Amino acid sequence: MKSIKFSYILFSCLVSLIVILSNEIKAATPKPAGKQFVLVLDAGHGGKDSGAVGRITTEKTINLDVSLLVGRKLEKAFGDKLKVVYTRDKDKYLSLMERAKIANKSHGNFFVSIHVNSLDKRNRNRATIKGASVYTLGLHKSADNLDVAQRENAVMTLDDNFEETYEGFDPHSAESYIIFEFSQNLHMAQSVRLADEIQNRLITEAGRADRGVRQAGFWVLWATGMPSVLVELDFICNPDQEKFLDSSEGKEKMANAIAGALSKYIASTIGVAAPAIEKNTRTENRVEEALKTQAVEVAEDEVLESTETAQPEVKVQPSEKVYKIQFLTSSKKLRDSAPELKGLKNVDFYMDHNVYKYTYGSYSKKDEAQAELNNVRKTFKEAFVIALRDGKRVDL
Numbered sequence: 001m002k003s004i005k006f007s008y009i010l011f012s013c014l015v016s017l018i019v020i021l022s023n024e025i026k027a028a029t030p031k032p033a034g035k036q037f038v039l040v041l042d043a044g045h046g047g048k049d050s051g052a053v054g055r056i057t058t059e060k061t062i063n064l065d066v067s068l069l070v071g072r073k074l075e076k077a078f079g080d081k082l083k084v085v086y087t088r089d090k091d092k093y094l095s096l097m098e099r100a101k102i103a104n105k106s107h108g109n110f111f112v113s114i115h116v117n118s119l120d121k122r123n124r125n126r127a128t129i130k131g132a133s134v135y136t137l138g139l140h141k142s143a144d145n146l147d148v149a150q151r152e153n154a155v156m157t158l159d160d161n162f163e164e165t166y167e168g169f170d171p172h173s174a175e176s177y178i179i180f181e182f183s184q185n186l187h188m189a190q191s192v193r194l195a196d197e198i199q200n201r202l203i204t205e206a207g208r209a210d211r212g213v214r215q216a217g218f219w220v221l222w223a224t225g226m227p228s229v230l231v232e233l234d235f236i237c238n239p240d241q242e243k244f245l246d247s248s249e250g251k252e253k254m255a256n257a258i259a260g261a262l263s264k265y266i267a268s269t270i271g272v273a274a275p276a277i278e279k280n281t282r283t284e285n286r287v288e289e290a291l292k293t294q295a296v297e298v299a300e301d302e303v304l305e306s307t308e309t310a311q312p313e314v315k316v317q318p319s320e321k322v323y324k325i326q327f328l329t330s331s332k333k334l335r336d337s338a339p340e341l342k343g344l345k346n347v348d349f350y351m352d353h354n355v356y357k358y359t360y361g362s363y364s365k366k367d368e369a370q371a372e373l374n375n376v377r378k379t380f381k382e383a384f385v386i387a388l389r390d391g392k393r394v395d396l
């Protein structure tokens with residue numbers, strides 16, 4: 001009897017211990033990325049790998065300068081609501097594998113890789129080609145896109161034992177690229193949404209020619225388990241574009257465009273109003289000097305900042321439902337000014353089986369969406385209210 005009682009007491013102690021321990025573990029587990037968005041910024045190439053080489057500069061330098069500017073602008077705008085993880089913040093070599101590991105270990109919410117484009121030395125259009133393009137992961141639809149992915153993936157051949165590390169992936173063989181055909185669906189809607197926003201801003205704000213949002217098999221995008229885009233800022237082989245890419249003014253403009261797009265995306269994900277991105281008007285300085293000055297100025301601006309860009313309370317957690325009004329479906333992605341949208345603003349889309357479903361507004365309560373529905377129905381009779389969670393349709 002005594003021993004039964006003792007066992008009972010021991011058993012209850014054990015149960016309480018397990019309960020206490022499991023609560024401890026819960027408390028120690030990092031919270032879901034509700035309040036803090038983790039952005040991974042990847043400056044392509046570095047160290048012994050210069051990337052594309054121009055007459056006055058190299059790709060690795062431009063990538064690093066622009067990435068640092070983008071990161072610092074966003075850190076300043078979002079404060080502790082954002083954690084920026086840089087795969088590299090100085091001129092050093094990193095393999096594609098190491099980049100992917102850094103991104104995955106940090107449990108990033110988004111991976112943005114920054115690069116500069118170039119054409120082969122024998123290409124006749126080398127001196128005249130220009131324009132920005134933002135890539136999402138997918139199977140290339142044209143030889144151009146495959147060329148860009150092959151050139152960027154080729155850096156893996158700099159690693160010892162690259163055949164083993166990359167499990168037989170041969171960056172030069174078109175057949176290797178088949179693996180990317182079905183691999184992008186999980187994060188495609190979010191990736192395309194940000195790609196589109198960055199592309200638009202690189203055109204309208206940084207004055208780049210428009211080579212469109214594209215798809216191709218970039219190994220590093222495939223290896224990072226999160227929404228991701230790869231930005232090709234412009235062509236370093238074109239001397240005029242190279243001058244822009246190398247200039248402090250150019251870097252500042254491109255960084256503002258990318259940071260502006262990211263600001264909008266991050267703010268809508270964590271449920272705050274998009275903070276303004278501070279523009280640096282001192283264009284005569286080198287970017288490095290501008291960055292140093294900005295760091296010193298933070299203290300002076302702090303008082304002003306706390307009132308001007310104070311963050312509103314977090315309203316919608318990323319895993320919470322948002323209500324939108326769906327009004328149109330399309331097999332292709334539409335420009336903001338597309339006639340199909342009939343001038344409707346505040347428009348977004350989500351992907352459903354490779355179809356673009358266009359929505360209006362974003363509300364935390366169903367009633368709010370319902371209240372706006374009649375207005376949208378004046379233009380789109382068939383419009384209806386839907387609920388989305390993390391960009392996917394869920395029950396109302």
Ligand SMILES: [Zn+2]
Binds near residue numbers: 116152
């Ligand atoms: Zn590159």
